[in-house]
Amino acid sequence: MIVDCVLMRLAEDRFWSVQADGDVYSWARAHGTDMDVEITDPHVFVSQVQGPNALKLLEAMSDEGLPAGFSYYGLASVRFGGQEFIVSRTGFTNELGWEFYTEAHHDVEALWALMQQRGEPLGLDMAPVDAFNTRRIEAGILNAGSDFDRFTTPYDVGLGRFVDENKGAFIGSTALKSARKGRRLFRFRCLASAVSISGAVENDGRRIGKVTAEAVSPLLGHSLGYVLIDAPEHAAGDVIWIGCRDGSLHPAELVEPPFYDQAAEIPMGKLVDFPERP
Numbered sequence: 001m002i003v004d005c006v007l008m009r010l011a012e013d014r015f016w017s018v019q020a021d022g023d024v025y026s027w028a029r030a031h032g033t034d035m036d037v038e039i040t041d042p043h044v045f046v047s048q049v050q051g052p053n054a055l056k057l058l059e060a061m062s063d064e065g066l067p068a069g070f071s072y073y074g075l076a077s078v079r080f081g082g083q084e085f086i087v088s089r090t091g092f093t094n095e096l097g098w099e100f101y102t103e104a105h106h107d108v109e110a111l112w113a114l115m116q117q118r119g120e121p122l123g124l125d126m127a128p129v130d131a132f133n134t135r136r137i138e139a140g141i142l143n144a145g146s147d148f149d150r151f152t153t154p155y156d157v158g159l160g161r162f163v164d165e166n167k168g169a170f171i172g173s174t175a176l177k178s179a180r181k182g183r184r185l186f187r188f189r190c191l192a193s194a195v196s197i198s199g200a201v202e203n204d205g206r207r208i209g210k211v212t213a214e215a216v217s218p219l220l221g222h223s224l225g226y227v228l229i230d231a232p233e234h235a236a237g238d239v240i241w242i243g244c245r246d247g248s249l250h251p252a253e254l255v256e257p258p259f260y261d262q263a264a265e266i267p268m269g270k271l272v273d274f275p276e277r278p
Helices: 024-031 054-060 108-122 127-138 174-179
Strands: 003-010 016-018 045-050 075-080 084-088 097-102 186-191 198-201 206-216 225-227 240-243 249-255
Touching: 003 075, 003 084, 016 024, 045 054, 054 075, 054 097, 054 108, 075 108, 084 108, 097 198, 127 206, 127 225, 186 240, 206 240, 225 249
Parallel strands: none
Antiparallel strands: 003 016, 045 097, 075 084, 084 097, 186 225, 186 249, 198 206, 198 240, 206 225, 240 249
């Protein structure tokens, strides 16, 4: 796997591929040589507004109010202070939210001033992507380059349901037909201590994998994260031993995602109150 992305259709024959870190641009150009397609880098920057008041801020900022039919994973063109922007109902937190895309011609200082002015009554605050790490782990979102990379397949990380081996030839189809179908990436909960990134994962005194992501959940009150097991021989409910920041190993349970909001009501705006601890 190279990277995850959101493919946005801006017109009948124009798309943006919005991605995390990873060189999809060169990959796409290499595979598009025999196709009637032009692949370019639009030099667009993406930022996000996430949380229960996200759509209220969008309505307050937009010159015309909320865009019509702006549903989950929707796409719209809106005007903020006379400037036109592309926005999408997406994000890295699994919260109610939207992302906006700035291009070279935009006056970003004017946009930020408008956002601060309209966002202050709604409690808007600025945060780096790292601050979203806990929430994305709670929700079951994977991070490119750590939770999966070019050495893992969709089967390894629990995404095998998205692979259709019977649809004919596609890039990677031969490799996937011979790949192991078992799952190797699991989420864990550890009640004893804060877990170390890249910490050892052991079972019966034998190292079996590594930690790819970790966080301490303020809502759940314990450590959680992802572990990548070397071989597909474990399942949710298994107890493993995991390296923690106190220098010792502690027991952790492999669990199924997500930790709460199984019906995904939060990102769809159906649940806006702070969730109760499970």
